[in-house]
Amino acid sequence: MSGIPEAVVREIGRTEGGSEALGLLVRDQHTRRLVLLRALLDAAEAAPAALCPPAALDRLRQDWALLEAAERTDRAAVRTVLLYPLAGPWAQRCLRGLTGAAPDPELPADLDHFSALAAAAAIRAGLPFTARLTAHDGLLALPTLGALRTEPGPPSPVDAELADGRVTLRPCDGAGGGAGAAPPVTVRLTDDGTRSGDPRWLPVLTLPAVRPGAAPVPLDDTDPYRTAGTRLERFGLSAVASLDDTHRESWARSWAQVEPLLRIGGPHRSEETAALLHCLVPLSPPPGSAPSGDGPAQCSGTRREAFGAVLTSRPATPALFASTLVHELQHTKLAALAALAPLHHEDAAPRHFAPWRSDPRPFDGLLQGAFSHIALADFWQRYALGADRLAARDQAWAEHARCREQVGAVLPVLAASGALTREGRILVNEMITVYHRLSEDPPPPGHLARAASYVRTARMIWRQRNGT
Structure with missing residues (x-):
């Protein structure tokens, strides 16, 4: 293997990661940033x-x-x-x-x-x-x-x-x-x-630290480079938002309720948020939202060159805010791991079905999506098992069933790839282990049936649209 301890790859493959694993990713990304800045000065000199x-x-x-x-x-x-x-x-x-x-x-x-x-x-x-x-x-x-x-x-x-x-x-x-x-x-x-x-x-509005000892999180609506070069609309994202006092208060209120919900999803969720989230970039409400941004529609994303930043419109509820962080920080985590050790040698041709997208995905996009969705399936299952209110449990089971069914549709493709590196094989095997572990606490049958129907319909529409 590379210089990455196998235990670290296994932790991350389970969409977890303790202080050692997360610290390794953060230190490597920070070193790359300092080298980039030095390269910038050298390039200017030359x-x-x-x-x-x-x-x-x-x-x-x-x-x-x-x-x-x-x-x-x-x-x-x-x-x-x-x-x-x-x-x-x-x-x-x-x-x-x-x-x-x-x-x-x-x-x-x-x-x-x-x-x-x-x-x-x-x-x-x-x-x-x-x-x-x-x-x-x-x-x-x-x-x-x-x-x-x-x-x-x-x-x-x-x-x-x-x-x-x-x-x-x-x-x-x-x-x-x-x-x-x-x-x-x-x-x-x-x-x-x-x-x-x-x-x-x-x-810049500064949101309180997720946990003691962590840094506060800027909610940055002023930096001119927060979305520069991203072509937001290509990825289904809305424009950046400039916040007034009312919007800032709404973000702050929602943020204040996120950490307890992250803990319901597992203590590792708070730890990874504290270690990996260094900036939130507010986006405007996407089409389908109410003028206030309180509707169910939401968009979010990350940028590989902006390690530690999550771009998102304001989620409608604190639970959705917590799940957005779980989702997006898996992309942050996996991209940082791949920078340390390649996970596969597949080409970048968009050819694969992913139930969460309408367009064909390259293998790397399929891996990234499956990784983030299995983390969501785990989060929503823990949330459903720990929630007090019936309505909250029901929503969480529905989200869990959908995410787990989506991952199940693409895991065979990932596992069958002969282009996985050793690290990539370990990662995918751990994802498979998590997938099977999630079946130990199944959701109510109605949720399973609806989730299976959702994925079947998504596959049928995808084939009609993409001619395959």
């Missing part, structure tokens, strides 16, 4: 002037120097910014732009964001500094902290200063001077985020 002009390169060097100084002051605070999930998509965009064959029109704005990231790191570290930043599209985002709304129009400079525990942001006029510019904005740092009496400051 890039031709047409891609990275001397002024931009000099600014990057200054930003890097500020990061190093901030890290000497408070390493943990700086790592909070550098390892922030949404810094991953930004760093990859920069690296692609710096190593491309032709200038990327978005690269100047991407490089400007490095200054904002360095400033955010210095702010979190409490290192006094002054820097000139650049707002784009009427917004200057400081990762993990919030964003300053500026006048719409072309890129505009903003002078940032940290002194006496307060951040002062001074929008400049078009020439970079102060004359005719908007008044400054003062932002205070607090234990649970940032505060300002100026409505131009848009703070």
Whole structure:
């Protein structure tokens, strides 16, 4: 086997994972992020002037120097910014732009964001500094902290200063001077985020930690890279949401009820959420929702380049919120495992039936979907066995039966693959073990019948639509 202990692969195959297994995945992903950031700087140094002009390169060097100084002051605070999930998509965009064959029109704005990231790191570290930043599209985002709304129009400079525990942001006029510019904005740092009496400051809402010792979870509706390059509609996701106070309160109320429900689904669900969830990105309600977003329709997803982020519209109930986290964090977990050790050598051709999708799926997508759905089947079964209210038990059994039946439809395809690596074979075998264990506490017969009918109908529709 690779350097991954077999016990770790087996734990993850059961959709579980203790502190050792999860810690291994997190450390590897964080190391990859730091290497990516170093590669970005090296690429800028090597890039031709047409891609990275001397002024931009000099600014990057200054930003890097500020990061190093901030890290000497408070390493943990700086790592909070550098390892922030949404810094991953930004760093990859920069690296692609710096190593491309032709200038990327978005690269100047991407490089400007490095200054904002360095400033955010210095702010979190409490290192006094002054820097000139650049707002784009009427917004200057400081990762993990919030964003300053500026006048719409072309890129505009903003002078940032940290002194006496307060951040002062001074929008400049078009020439970079102060004359005719908007008044400054003062932002205070607090234990649970940032505060300002100026409505131009848009703070990132920080949700309480899932469990003691874990980090709070940002609900980030300001970072410009939260969905950049995702082509949301292609994956059935709605647009990103900007939250007002009412929406923020709704998210906070629902979040407050999630952790007890995760524990009903097994103590490992709270542990994996605390270890793997580092950011929530709110999406708008999908079609079919009520205007308030309280309808049953929901969408969610993850991004491999944004390890630790879950994108989701607000689930209608705390139980659905908990199940969304269970579902999406399995994708996070499996993608991180696959980065450490390949799980298969199948090609990427979309040819497989998956009861949760209407389009043909590649083998990797089938594996990812089965892995997340068997975790959902386990969660909903535990929830049904532990719920007090009859209506809650009934809904949980229905969800469990559907998910288990869906997984049963695709496990034979996964198990029959001759392209599984040793790690992949161990993973699939553990999934099969979980699948059979779930039958020890079956749902009421009516749920089983409806779930089987659902999968049969999905297969029939899939064959008609895809001609096979």
